[in-house]
Amino acid sequence: MNVSRRKFLAGTAAVTTAATAAVVATPHDGDAASGPPPSRRVDAREKVTGDLRYASDRLLPGTAHAVYAVATIGKGRLLEVNTKAAEAAPGVRLVLTRVDVKPPGFLQGGGHAFQSLQPLTSDRIAYRGQHIALVVADSLHAATEAAALITARYEAEPIAVEIDAPGAQKVRQSDVLPTAHDVVAGNAPSAFAAAPVKIDHEYESPQSHPVPMELIASVVQWDGDDLTIYEGTQNASAVQNGLALQLGISPERIEVLSPSVGGAFGQKNSLQTHLAPVAVAARRLGRPIKVVVPRTQTFHNASFRPASHHRIRLGADRSGRMLAAMHDVDQQTSRHDYFPAVYTELTSRLYGITNYGSQQNLVRTDVQTPGFMRAPYESPGTFAFESAVDELSYALGKDPVALRLANDTAVDPISGHPFSSRYLADTLRRGSRKFGWSERSAAPGSMRGRDGSLIGWGVAAGAYKAATAPATARLRLIPAGRTYHATIWVDGHEMGQGIRSAVARLVAEDLQLRLEHIEVGVGDTRGVPPQHLTAGSWGTATALPAVYAALKELRKKLGLGAKGPVPSGRGETIVLARSRAPGQPEAIHDRAAQGLPAGAGPEYPEFTAFSFVSHFVEVRVEPTTRRIRVPRVVSTVDCGKVASPRTAESQVRGGVIWGIGAALRERSEVDERFGGFANPTLEEYVVPVNADIGRIDVGLIDKPDFNLNPVGVKGLGEVVMVGVAAAVANAVFHATGRRVRHLPIRLEDVL
Amino acid sequence: MNSIKVSFRLNRKTVDLVVDSRESLLDVLRERLDTTGAKKGCDQGQCGACTVHIDGRRVVSCLTPAVQVAGREVTTIEGVAGPDGELHPLQQAFIDNDALQCGYCTPGQIMSGLACIKEGHTTDDAEIREYMSGNLCRCGCYVGVVAAVRETARKEAGR
Amino acid sequence: MKPFAYTRAESVAGAITALGSPGAQLLAGGTTMYDLMKLRIETPETLVDIQGLKALNYVDHSRPDMLVLGAGARMSDVADNAFVKKNFPAISESLWRAASQQLRNMATLGGNLLQRTRCSYFRGGEPFPCNKREPGSGCAALEGLDRGHALFGGSTSCIATYPGDLAISLLAFDAVIEVAGPKGRRTVPLAQLHVEPGDTPQIEHVLSDDEIIVEIRVPRTPSGRGSTYLKIRDRESYAFALVSAATGLTLARDGSVEDCRIALGGVGTRPIRATAAERSLIGKKVTAATARAAGEIAFAGAKPGHHNAFRIELGIRAVADALQTAKTRAS
Incomplete structure (x- = not known):
């Protein structure tokens, strides 16, 4: 065990029990003995002062800086790397072209990393931009300059980068991933054939990149045989365990500190392949090393959203009852890993369609392995499916909201189980009212603004599995004057979604403590190990049940009732508690402890669980130049109980903006002659700016789902994006009569 | 001679150091002076996360060679709050409007917002949006950012 | 970035002298030059910094026939200048619709006029052939991703778009630039400042290496x-x-x-x-x-x-x- 962990766990001894006054602890703000405490973001102050230190903000004494050189061919064999000039450059301490580390293993294939390929371990080049050499120097500018001096000779091979490029290899997913079966219910082909009204169209979503504002970065420090990693990650345990396997050391020797992440969106959900060579270099040099992967390199050396092509067939009767749906998908993956395609998990449950069919294929291309970018399957999947539902509404001459309401269901048509909770219809009704949907004139091109702009109103529904993962919480209560100070450590990572705030609020509410007296530790393997992956929108629904269990345990240990503040005079108390998803075996904690993904859902033994959302979007299309603007969005979410209203609202707005980006802006471009991605900068990869965003009205249904967990929470961070792109596309159709079946929708599509 | 002695003011304190002519102000702040509020998001002037003030004007520190700040006054997010830690009204407005999530772009947003107010580019929301568009926020906090800048500008105008 | 020497000019004359040394280039706002140095596209031996030259930083609207702009004036200042906004809204708009306020606070008018293309093959470096960056290497854009490339003035060597905004509005109003060099001053109509790529796309304008744009004059109309x-x-x-x-x-x-x-x-x-x-x-x-x-x-x-x-x-x-x-x- 390393020094830092020992210190942390021994820390309690220093706390003295303060002299206590009578009666009870000071209740939280507002004084009422019950009712929720105010909702605020507990780490906001240190974020507005610049005091918060992200991983790359660590400046350790003696730090050396590392920069990678990258491959300039699209694929092939590395014949020689010439490092002479780099090694001779001033300030350079080390140049590595090969490291002796084990493969990291692909997260979706039993390993810990975003891909199985570890650069600097063989002569294979799988994609342009792959790391080929690591330069370490005394200063960042020296390392940057030396890395630019590295040249290489290659034997190039033909490439296919895009999903429809000649040479891309399509395989049926069920043939190569036996656990990924196609969702089937009833008899979709015959029900579709017999349906009087049919929709059959293809939709395309492009490859795109998450581009969190914080660059992928690590600070690596050895202390004897102990290794500390500062890195913004959603998965400290995968970094810890995966790196240990790569280096051949015990995970006990590695601590990973990721207390605050500067945005992640799935791109930081696992071990990154830049890390192991840096750890090797730091050991060899006996100095801490900081590596900040340049923005351009993050487009090639970390995961991205794969391109996907969807064929949607919908059959309905004339009254608007959907009789059959078929959703076939081709999704891009790399040559070296099969990133699974799980698009139909959601589209099969969005409505009560009893005949459902699907086939999902993987298309192997010459890229780094794609991965989970926010609403990874659900955003592209619903763009296709909810566009098709909109097309069906026009084919039927029915209002798109009414059509959706008419096909709502309380039962999961695939499993036959009830939904744990489902307020999709409520989100549609409430959103429709707030938006003023009844004022809509249905014919495309029939609504105009005063300035002559074409107005389009579009709607789409969305959902996202209500996933849950195992978690451990450790709660320490110590007297502090007339009140108590609580420290709660729990599985989770703070990426800005507000998990700290949600946890603090639950503790504050239960123990009736002020938020200032609650400290929340997440993303740090020195706290409660493991720090299992925070992803799949399960963060809150995973951490809060563990915290809830810890609070119950504390009450039991102190012999308190189910409610009320802790009477004064109690000494330091520490409890440990664990929670896991309904139906998960105890052993699931061992899996999490190994840094392996251990989430469950949407199917649980007795129910199916999803969060739901509806989006109502207004677009205005300029009459001549056809610029598309989105002045107004009304989004209403069913995420169970709202654990932290303030951060929740912000998350909804953020998800909507992501949806607008997907709908109108974002695409990673490819030039097949060179491989890799051709617009790897924040200038050319176009994300929305402030001027792109108008009003976003947020509604939260806030009905607890106690079937899923005792706190009643479901996920929020991903569902909020689901359906936005479809609602925008549907609004563009309503404005212009132009049905665009690919993303992003750009000027050239509507001129 | 690529090493140059520079002296400048950083958050009201004098700094003397020798820099390499290649070093950006951003890297000097972060890697030499342990002043890490300004963030690196692109290093190419394309995101605004590194925004600081030089002589009271907002600039991107990633495209500012450190040698160019000799004799000038640099203000970073660390220099915005009062001496006793009392927040600037705009910092408080960012909290009140939850104009942040991950927080990584926030120092740049605030430095930009302070300048936006000082420049007077706060006539209406459209102008605020335009003049805050040099600061990307991937979490999508634009609505809150506009609200915080608007609210602070109005308060300051009322004083 | 390659190592380079840095010198701060105290006057226009001093800057011109300093530019006489081999491999010397100007640094003003830095938003193009320093950026392209990071990309290793510009590799000066010496940078001559004229950012601090107050003599070049002015907006003069006292003349009845001309709007006179110092080449060292910042884009943001000219965009916000009340006279410019009223009498040449196109110039003001072409300035504030460019880049971001942070960059406009840095960038000078003179530097902006000579801004280099944003073609991603030009900026992307290896492995993309680019005649502008490396004469004779070819042009990747011709058969590549040309969504943003030029519709006018391209050649078989280069179709990179001139990216600036200010030059467009100045061109509409017959602006003239004044240039200082070792042989004295001369004026160049803005319409003749930039050249088409032809077979030499690395040559983008008619100024020589030791000349500095000092002033922009726009006839009032x-x-x-x-x-x-x-x-x-x-x-x-x-x-x-x-x-x-x-x-x-x-x-x-x-x-x-x-x-x-x-x-x-x-x-x-x-x-x-x-x-x-x-x-x-x-x-x-x-x-x-x-x-x-x-x-x-x-x-x-x-x-x-x-x-x-x-x-x-x-x-x-x-x-x-x-x-x-x-x-x-x-x-």
């Missing part, structure tokens, strides 16, 4: 007041133009056009003045039809590549829209 700069791009702000149009009009009492200015940005290898389109409107009223027709004339010679033909129709409409705005302002 009523069309300045009746002007606008319309910029269309892939997002609402902080992006380069897919197409832009600077227009200016002077109208007779009956509303017919006496003077017309049209310049196009984002579509040429250098700034484009649409003189035939301007002439087509003289004596006519600006209507939807005549404005559209002017746009069509402006884009008559456009040569699209593989993915950029839509920008012809977009450009036609942009010219038409910009003429309507100019008409409103001129009326």
Whole structure:
């Protein structure tokens, strides 16, 4: 065990029990003995002062800086790397072209990393931009300059980068991933054939990149045989365990500190392949090393959203009852890993369609392995499916909201189980009212603004599995004057979604403590190990049940009732508690402890669980130049109980903006002659700016789902994006009569 | 001679150091002076996360060679709050409007917002949006950012 | 970035002398030069810093015939200048619709005029061939991703777009630049500052290495007041133009056009003045039809590549829209 962990766990001894006054602890703000405490973001102050230190903000004494050189061919064999000039450059301490580390293993294939390929371990080049050499120097500018001096000779091979490029290899997913079966219910082909009204169209979503504002970065420090990693990650345990396997050391020797992440969106959900060579270099040099992967390199050396092509067939009767749906998908993956395609998990449950069919294929291309970018399957999947539902509404001459309401269901048509909770219809009704949907004139091109702009109103529904993962919480209560100070450590990572705030609020509410007296530790393997992956929108629904269990345990240990503040005079108390998803075996904690993904859902033994959302979007299309603007969005979410209203609202707005980006802006471009991605900068990869965003009205249904967990929470961070792109596309159709079946929708599509 | 002695003011304190002519102000702040509020998001002037003030004007520190700040006054997010830690009204407005999530772009947003107010580019929301568009926020906090800048500008105008 | 020597010029004359040493280049705002040095596209031996030269930083509107701008004036300051906003809204708009306020606070007018292309093959370095970056290596854009590339003035060597906005509005108003060099001063009409790529796309303008733009002079005209700069791009702000149009009009009492200015940005290898389109409107009223027709004339010679033909129709409409705005302002 390393020094830092020992210190942390021994820390309690220093706390003295303060002299206590009578009666009870000071209740939280507002004084009422019950009712929720105010909702605020507990780490906001240190974020507005610049005091918060992200991983790359660590400046350790003696730090050396590392920069990678990258491959300039699209694929092939590395014949020689010439490092002479780099090694001779001033300030350079080390140049590595090969490291002796084990493969990291692909997260979706039993390993810990975003891909199985570890650069600097063989002569294979799988994609342009792959790391080929690591330069370490005394200063960042020296390392940057030396890395630019590295040249290489290659034997190039033909490439296919895009999903429809000649040479891309399509395989049926069920043939190569036996656990990924196609969702089937009833008899979709015959029900579709017999349906009087049919929709059959293809939709395309492009490859795109998450581009969190914080660059992928690590600070690596050895202390004897102990290794500390500062890195913004959603998965400290995968970094810890995966790196240990790569280096051949015990995970006990590695601590990973990721207390605050500067945005992640799935791109930081696992071990990154830049890390192991840096750890090797730091050991060899006996100095801490900081590596900040340049923005351009993050487009090639970390995961991205794969391109996907969807064929949607919908059959309905004339009254608007959907009789059959078929959703076939081709999704891009790399040559070296099969990133699974799980698009139909959601589209099969969005409505009560009893005949459902699907086939999902993987298309192997010459890229780094794609991965989970926010609403990874659900955003592209619903763009296709909810566009098709909109097309069906026009084919039927029915209002798109009414059509959706008419096909709502309380039962999961695939499993036959009830939904744990489902307020999709409520989100549609409430959103429709707030938006003023009844004022809509249905014919495309029939609504105009005063300035002559074409107005389009579009709607789409969305959902996202209500996933849950195992978690451990450790709660320490110590007297502090007339009140108590609580420290709660729990599985989770703070990426800005507000998990700290949600946890603090639950503790504050239960123990009736002020938020200032609650400290929340997440993303740090020195706290409660493991720090299992925070992803799949399960963060809150995973951490809060563990915290809830810890609070119950504390009450039991102190012999308190189910409610009320802790009477004064109690000494330091520490409890440990664990929670896991309904139906998960105890052993699931061992899996999490190994840094392996251990989430469950949407199917649980007795129910199916999803969060739901509806989006109502207004677009205005300029009459001549056809610029598309989105002045107004009304989004209403069913995420169970709202654990932290303030951060929740912000998350909804953020998800909507992501949806607008997907709908109108974002695409990673490819030039097949060179491989890799051709617009790897924040200038050319176009994300929305402030001027792109108008009003976003947020509604939260806030009905607890106690079937899923005792706190009643479901996920929020991903569902909020689901359906936005479809609602925008549907609004563009309503404005212009132009049905665009690919993303992003750009000027050239509507001129 | 690529090493140059520079002296400048950083958050009201004098700094003397020798820099390499290649070093950006951003890297000097972060890697030499342990002043890490300004963030690196692109290093190419394309995101605004590194925004600081030089002589009271907002600039991107990633495209500012450190040698160019000799004799000038640099203000970073660390220099915005009062001496006793009392927040600037705009910092408080960012909290009140939850104009942040991950927080990584926030120092740049605030430095930009302070300048936006000082420049007077706060006539209406459209102008605020335009003049805050040099600061990307991937979490999508634009609505809150506009609200915080608007609210602070109005308060300051009322004083 | 390659190591380089740095020297701070104390005067224009001092800067010109310093530029005489081999491999010396100017540094002003840094937003182009320092950026391209990071990309190893510019590799000066010496940087001569003129950012601090107060003598170049001014806006002078005291002359009845000319608006005079110091080449060292910052883009943001000129954009916000009350005189410029009132008398040349197109110039103000072309400034504030460029980049971000942070960059405009840094960038100088002179530097902005010489801003280099944003072609991703040019900026991307290895492995992309680029005749501009490495003469003789080829042009990756010709058969590549050319959605943003030039419709006018391209050659078999280069189709990179001139990215600036200010030059477009200045061109519309017959601006002239004054240049200082070892042999003294000379003036260059803005229309002659930039050159087409031809076989030498690495040569982008007519200035020599030891010359400095010191001043920009814009003849005052009523069309300045009746002007606008319309910029269309892939997002609402902080992006380069897919197409832009600077227009200016002077109208007779009956509303017919006496003077017309049209310049196009984002579509040429250098700034484009649409003189035939301007002439087509003289004596006519600006209507939807005549404005559209002017746009069509402006884009008559456009040569699209593989993915950029839509920008012809977009450009036609942009010219038409910009003429309507100019008409409103001129009326």
